[in-house]
Amino acid sequence: MSVWLGILQALTLVAVIGGLYRPLGDYMATIYTSHKDLAIERGFYRLIGVDARGQQTWSAYLRGVLAFSLVGVLFVYTIQRAQAVLPYSLGFDAVPAGLSFNTAVSFVTNTNWQSYSPDVTLGYTVQIVGLAVQNFVSSAVGLAVAIALVRGLMLRRSGTIGNFWVDLTRGVLRLLLPLAVIAAIVLLAGGVIQNFTGFTEVNTLTGASQSIPGGPVASQEAIKELGTNGGGFFNANSSHPFENPSGWTSLFEIVLMLAIPFSLPRTFGTMVGDKKQGYTILATMATIFVISLTALTLFELRAAGAAPALAGGAMEGKETRFGIIGSTLFATTTTLTSTGAVNSMHDSYTALGGMMPMLNMMLGEVAPGGTGSGLYGMLILAVIAVFVAGLLVGRTPEYLGKKIGPREIKLASLYILVTPTLVLAGTALSFAIPAVRADVEATSIWNPGLHGLSEVLYAFTSAANNNGSAFAGLTANTPWFNTALGVAMVLGRFLPMVFVLALAGSFAAQDRVPATAGTLPTNRPQFVGLLLGVTIIITALTYFPVLALGPLAEGLQ
């Protein structure tokens, strides 16, 4: 019964996302290739002092990305430190320095890791003026970088790859803002709250008192999912009934998370003038998604482990209205994109079930990944796949007519190395430095035994991949985690962007070599298989040992 409902739910999702693929993908291609500016955009460019016609080299583009992000971090940091004097702060004090740093970095890097419980830490002003703004712009930055890479593949003998400020502005004003307005209104209709009334004290049916929270939640929830951000207005995130009231709102939020990332391959295909290239990327993403969803759902329905077996079902940390099937689809979506919102508590999943979200992130969040970051991640893997195939047959590899030479493969390899290094080093250091280990074990880890290691591994996997979900039993509001995870988020976001933009620059500078009989076609099913193989082998070889120490050991004991 559950299995059939799960299949029906997945088919509905496929139909909706499939229906959006062409119109949304082509719309995004139009946004980023149009030569016309809207009147409102011209005003905006005048206000910020940008010449919209000016084209940037890859390094100037990168400087724009980094400058904008640094200003964002300082802005979000400052506003948290000033919370005590801001209006609508609900009486909450200034956020401590270490936590402010972690949170500022977290929202600017599109991670939305939350070391704090928003219910008892943040007022409305910090939430909307600080965090929600980053939900929009961090997503638009990811999109801009992905588009820059696609332009690199599209252009010939070009010294420039576009204009960051224009890409940023168009992403926000033409894509994210209009969609967020629609999504917020739909969520409102579904029961998500939107007010500024603070807490309502009520006398319950039994005469007890309950303090019902308010807040501008719908506006935040919409962009939180659409921009693959994931930072909850409430501690319980999208499991909170005020963020996600029903079975259908949950599926709607899943659609919001997937709409842009799954349509970007179309944008790519349209921009490079070969729509089949888009379909191969899409097929690879979709295959991983379906396999991962199936595995997680079966693990949770099987309810292995002492506690789930005793209870007769893996319902700890899950909501009645979503059930197992509605929870596993959300969990798969949130970790295969870079969202990190949750409608169930991953820490309480069965051992092997809890491994799946981790594995999803370890794949590099490419199926379909975050807004923009998913596409550029997958294109990097495509470059590696082409290179591997080239080695096998002894030819100079090419992707879309661009030669993959030493410089290109070095950049792609560096990209691939960043997150595993951060994840494994961060996890290892948490246990290798004696003083840190003592603190991690005494203060941070919540569940005893192997599960405790999984909590730390999950945290670094989530931070380095800019996901933001957690094995939330972990107390991360400590100097070690606020700092180490903060560093992992910054490096995990911006180092890959450096390599992607450098690669974009080097592709753009090349001419396009014509395809010959010896060129590996990258628009056929064969390439889907190759790309899948490369993705899975890289991930498996990197992470198998550490997974064996945590969730695999717990699940197989």
Next chain:
Amino acid sequence: MSASRPRTGPLARPYWVALRAMLVFTVVLGVAYPLAITLVGQLALPAQANGSLVTTADGVVGSSLIGQSFTDADGAVLPEWFQSRPSAAGDGYDASASGGSNWGPENPDLIQAIGDRQAAIEDLDGATTDEIPADAVTASASGLDPHISPAYALLQVPRVAAARDLPETEVRALVESVERARDLRFLGEPTVNVLNLNLELATLDFGK
């Protein structure tokens, strides 16, 4: 303000642009956007926007989306009310401290808690362990789950009926009338909203 270009070098220039862009975005996305959505919510969908509050003759008694405890001040079950799921939000259904237990599948504390909850329900409702559905002995993700499964609601019917001196058939019919099917018949799970059920129960009692 028009294009007033400060005298900055090429390296400082992106920071100046970034700062101005951040300020304008903040006004549009951080102020205008949430206020516009609030306006839409308050004008067009006020019931939802304000938390789906439930009002009786006694005033606001809660939100139909936020679960409540039906216990006495010491946390002991009040047998005349349908019980919600266990909750890890504060001391139970504390709507200002949402969250789950985050206990892992092998955590001894969770195993202990599930066993204790099963024993309590066996005592209270005369059910065997096999008859107790999983949602009755596990805490939800939000700690504010307003629902229980129809199976758990039906399990509680004899106890509630006895405590209120009502015929079981009448109470069971009430549960069935409050039960909601899956959204669109296939999304999520069938649910019984405990607050709504208990409100109906109160009127039934009153009409007797």
